[in-house]
Amino acid sequence: MKISGTYTLPFPRERTFALMQDPEALARAIPGCEGLQHVGPDEYKMKMKMALASLSGAFEGKVRISDSVPPESFRLIVEGSGRIGFMKGEGLLTLAAVEGGTDVSYDGEAQVGGTMAAVGQRLIDGTAKMMIKRFFEKLAAEAAS
């Protein structure tokens, strides 16, 4: 499944870029994330709990950042698997300075497997959108901190 979109964050580009590479900020923003653990350069182990409607499940996975071109762009790879299935998302994030903040455009692919994939087809698109929205909203909230 292709995912793409743009979200405006209320920070200057440099600050936005730094924030999006900060494991603590990412951990706070990734929905259901219960912590990131540094395991290598730009690579983190992640524990995540997903709860959506009556669906719930724990995932373990990895977050990886690559192709970093500060403060313009980087590639974000998120993988997780748990008993109810697995998911993988990979996308290029591009940052552009705009008035009052930074436009973060994302363009990538998401893949879901296991039981989730089979039963959640009509929900996956909406869910992905919702999670991305929550992610950016949480990041935006970092402005206050």
Next chain:
Amino acid sequence: MATTITKTELLVGKRIRRREDPRLITGTATYVDDIQMPGMHHAIVLRSPHAAAKILSINTRAAEGTPGVVAVFTGKDTKHVGPVPCGASLPGLRVPHHYILATDRVYFVGHPVAVVVATDKYLARDAADKIEVDYDVLKAVADPEKALAVGAPAVHPEWPDNTAFNYHQEGGEVDKAFADAEVVIKQRITSQRLIPTAMETRGVVAEWHAADRQLNLHSSTQIPHLLRSLVAGMLGLEENRVRVITPEVGGGFGSKLNVYAEEALMGFVAMQIGKPVKWIESRRENFLCTIQGRGHVDYYELAAKKDGTILAIKLKIVQDLGAYHQLLTPAIPTLSVLMMPGLYRTKNIRADVVGVFTNCVPTDAYRGAGRPEATHGIERMVDILADELKMDPAEIRLKNFVTPEEFPYPTATGLTYDTGNYAAPLEKALGIVDYKNLLKEQAAARQQGKVMGIGISTYGEICAFGPSPATPAGGWESATVKIEPSGKVTVMTGACPHGQGEETTFAQIAADELGVDIDDVLVIRGDTAIVQYGIGTFGSRATAVGGAALYFALQDLKAKIKKFGGMLLESDDVSYSGGEVICNKTGASKPLSEIAGATYRAMKLPPNTEPGLVATYFWEPPNFTFPFGAHIVITDIDRDTGQVKIRRYVAVDDCGNLINPLIVDGQVHGGVAQGVGQALWEQAVYDDSGQLITGELMDYALPRAHMMPWIESHHTITPTNVNPLGVKGVGEAGTIGASPAVVNSVVDALSPLGVRHIDMPLSPEKIWKLMGGNN
């Protein structure tokens, strides 16, 4: 003294209600899941969530430590069990070794990896969650054409081209015909993967009696005897030590014409734990692990003359086989090739099939098995030709039909069509819809901006599988008829039914031949310890082959009844009718009940005659049968949304003589539903990584009653001369006729826009886009 009612009224040809229905509709039938046994355990199969991966390790310790769990087995425990068999053979066929549990690699989502056995299914399911499998996930390929591309991931590393076989068949002078052609049309036509979705999923109960070396296997199958032979081989047991019992089977559509890993696996488990074990497939497993149907990408070329005469057909089939061969997987597309000439006088045929491995569950026989794909393609191509030549689709068909005087008709694919009058059902259907006025109505509707289509398909079938040399496991069928001392009749058929109503139709045949009441006839099937060896129910064969075997067994019995009756009447000149042997000279008679008693009492025997009244007949058919028909579909398309509404569905099927028109109509209805389902809604969709994303009935759109049009079912009757009943078979007819009729109708509706072909399913969005979408 028991009485046998004598009667003269014939039952064959009557709309008799199915005798099996009371138990089915009152919920008192016994399916595999209804079987309970003392000490019975329950098995859950753990399956791969990945389409392609190496298994690095499997840790079963936590699962084994779960209270109630008695055993966990993985591929290393079952390596010695024989592979899941492929019964089809083709020159150069590559057959991957198909272990019953994965060993070091998984090849499709749902691939069995381990089995957990516990005292109840809940504990087994909980324990399955505790098995840790470390996978090294590999790149998968789910699309057969992508699998053929250079650099595609290899499904089986030993065969990087993903090609299981190449099959070529040719008849006539194809190149010359194309050189001589005035018109050549080409079209790529797909027939998507479908999920058979029997109402009852698969299920197995296995019990092992170690002291007797006896394995009893209760399985929801279409082929109890073949299953017994093959599972015995897989488990290294003597064939006579395996008993397969097939209780009620809630549908199969070909998906239970197979031998599955779980059938041998449960046998293995029962032998290991020494207790009965039950495994019932969940609907989700049914979607992931039971064979699927179709999976064709076809490239057609058709050569014709300007007057509409079809000269030659070339076809390249890319068949998606899935990751393994199940029982008949590679053979299915060869049936498409046989069917290529359709009903037409086309003497030049060339087919090339490439069988392709993909990281998906195997394809295999699904209602029609190879013939719907071919018929869909041919019937589409004929419509495209008609469009090219601006000819009427009915006229072009009538022009090319094999004519009644040409039978027996040898085809370019090596078949001999038995009997036929192909124009008859088409003309009848055209009459029913009042074709001429319908065309006027359509022209007027188009003037008003309405989108209305008329679709015709004239299909042919190969049924009554079949002569033994043409089938992998024998094409005969068997019947035993026992007349008990009281005169009651027990019929045992080897053609074990799974919803086709043989308990009724076979009783009709027996009742008529013996002149007894239908309630005096009991039809038994589905237990290899009781019923003589049989082949099974598939390929529209049960009545045309199994019914014929029954007919011949009944003739043998009648001869014996006459001998005993003549002895009792002290006459050599007797006849048998109405359940009595009658002396032709005196008119004196003896009822069957009395004669039956005498055969068992055996106070006196006719010369060279044994006591008792039992006959068994194994009948080998001399040929297939070739039913045919014409379906006409009228559609109205919603201009705003692209929704297709079937206004009228007229089916005129010629399946030879009808034993029970009620059951025949039921078969046509069910078949049409599945054909319309393929045309409009059904599609198994895999993503690029091999995940089945239509993995539940929430996303896989099966037709439901309220989505179906009213089906006007009619018949013409052209009896076959292949069997004495004159029946050809009807189980698959509806499916074969329906999909091209619906698609032809929708394409016809859109033809003013220049549309010539649409691949199935005809989703409203596809049609909306063809009509211009937002523009």
Next chain:
Amino acid sequence: MIAQAFDYAAPKTLDEAMTLIAAGAKPLAGGMSLIPMMKLRLAAPEQLVDLARVKDLNYIRESGNQLHIGATATHYAVESSALVRAKCPLLAAAAASIGDVQVRNVGTIGGSVAHADPAADYPAALQALDAQIVIRGAKSERTVSAADFFVDAFTTALETGEIVREIVVPMEDSSTSYQKAPQPASGFALVGVAVRVRKNGDRIASARIGVTGLANKSFRASAAEKALEGTAGTAADVQKAAALVPQGVDANSDLHASADYRKHLASVYAARALTAALS
């Protein structure tokens, strides 16, 4: 298709149920969404509180100029209720278009609303009706409008420990219609549009358009409503308003319908619903 073990309670009073829910139990109404998820082990609640025996959740009654529908009234009860059919036919129509008869016999209005499936039928009608959702917590009750209740996909204004107790809809003399393009497999709405219009003389005094299936949550198509109000509701007015329904909406896309097609369907079905209501 075998659920994980769970505790099960079926109290007879709402207070008992609320105590268990406050302690973390998951409420079970008809179970038409929850049970399949549990069977697939996508959901694994430790305790279920079955609300089926709580009598004072299962009712349909009128009071003043409003209809009160208890959370565990089944879709079939709503669809077949003479009261609902007479006084709020839009809600009966939405109920009648849910799933299949087996689902409607068991599924409940409260369960559906609380689940907030973005393609469920009720939310469109509740948006168009300006319905009030009565929410019951452990100690108190509050009322939220449908517009505020549906927050996102499967996300509502319900806080932990709260349940939907009652749906309140107006009874008034308006013309309504619910039109839906069903997804062929699930019966959920690819797009469903509920409209409620009231005329004053030959002018449309008020228009309410609720949309489901199009986006992550049901919503009211306010621009279309405004475009319609004050007009005579001619075919041209309807077309103009219907075209506004999907405008600016971040439409969902899946196997069954792309975002573009969904948006197109939203216009088509809005026009059909408006035409039906105005005729």
